[in-house]
Amino acid sequence: IGIGSTVDSGTNNFGQVLYVNPHQVFSGNTEACRIKIGLDGSIVVTLGSSPQGQGHETTTAMVIADDLNLPPDMITVRTGFDSSWNTYSGLSGTIASQFAVTGLSAAHGAALKLKAELLRLAAHTLQAAEDQLEIGVGAMGPEVRVVAEPERAINFWMLSNLANANISNVPESLRDINLNVMDVYKPPFEPVDVEKKIGNQTLTYAPQIHIAVVEVDRTTCQPKILDYAVVDDCGVAVNPKIVAGQVHGATCHGIGAAMQEAFQFDESGSLITATFTDYAPITAINMPPLKTAATSTPSPFSFNGAKGCGEGGGGPLHCISAAVQDALHSEGVIVTESHNSPSILMEALRAPNRAQVVARA
Missing domain, CATH: 3.30.365.10 (Aldehyde oxidase/xanthine dehydrogenase, molybdopterin binding domain)
Structure with missing residues (x-):
């Protein structure tokens, strides 16, 4: 049994291109x-x-x-x-x-x-x-x-x-x-200092913290979520039901990607998990119970203090990997993938030198 947690800061990715390419046309x-x-x-x-x-x-x-x-x-x-x-x-x-x-x-x-x-x-x-x-x-x-x-x-x-x-x-x-x-x-963005690589290209930060307790079966290597909690901060919620739906939905898909859904290819490079007959998608049936809570840090830039709430879907990937790592640490396993299926975990446990497991992705 292991415990894992992660924080998604809720920042954007597109704005960061200015630090790499200062000639990129982007100003907010x-x-x-x-x-x-x-x-x-x-x-x-x-x-x-x-x-x-x-x-x-x-x-x-x-x-x-x-x-x-x-x-x-x-x-x-x-x-x-x-x-x-x-x-x-x-x-x-x-x-x-x-x-x-x-x-x-x-x-x-x-x-x-x-x-x-x-x-x-x-x-x-x-x-x-x-x-x-x-x-x-x-x-x-x-x-x-x-x-x-x-x-x-x-x-x-x-x-x-x-x-x-x-x-x-x-x-x-x-x-x-x-x-x-x-x-x-029109948001109050200012040009970044491309020389010092300093600037703010994200208007609001809407973090989510994910915490999971995961059990890995010693025989089958099947990971099982025993407990999962999410706390989000989207500022002032305009419609709390919609926010709750997005938090549940994003977490659901993130858990699916972390434990059940992945692109897998054969030796010729052909995709072998292209349809629902090839893998089990996350559904209401196999979704674990989810505990949620919210805190509010209003944004000074929106008219009512609202922030976004759609960036937390990646949280389960790291959170569950961290929990699996905690569970298997005593076995000398280093978790190097965001997808933790039973076959991947079994291969890691059977590796000749568990401390040097090499990621495939």
Whole structure:
């Protein structure tokens, strides 16, 4: 039985290329968001990300709805990356666990711009000061109303038609209002010192610590996880359920890579583990119980202190290898691979000189 642990700092990899190649064009992660009020009063958001299940649509709707004092189900979020219609910046994309910082900060910025336009136009229409108005849901959908007299209200579709169709009733001073706004989040990166190899090319650090207790069967060399725990720090969680899902999912796949799933080739170089019939993938059936906890160190760079949470999937590889090393240390085995299948461990135990086991990968 052995105990292993590891910490993933949650940094990015792409930014480090500047230390190797100072001529590489890279100056920080930007992200864009556009929000438009349609002529029917609908609220449509476009992003530059292409989520594969991370919940960008859900969290974006939550942030914008909170800024506009509306329920999230009134916000339509369109993701994807098609340069012919999508809103995007030079570094848009679902990469580096950046969305909670860059994408949601852009969504927040766009929501504030839209709110300002809505209040300006409604103040003129309702003949009230902007600080006397609020956004909410009325009998005909989202509206702007006078706080002290909620019956004095104008809904979003009327405001959109004023701004984009019936402009003859809008004074010249308000004709810059389109209710179609865009915000680009620009992080405060500075050029690195390529001479001294000093600089910060990672905006936030979202660490995870993984701890495992692993038992290795003396006869079969089958490793078995007896206990596993993860603690993550993603700053201020926008949606705790999504964070929990990402932590569980990433850890699950990491455990699969560490113990069950690997690229294996025959002597001719042909892949022999190409399908699920060739190896057993990690599933809910063979996934060990997982204990999770969270701590929060807010980021000063995102609008609400959020950080990413998608970089912990590599934690199990080192964590389990460390636990196996601890379990087999007394046998003179040096664990040199991130994948620890029974066959690999049995070969290591049978090596003539266990202290000089050479890695194959």
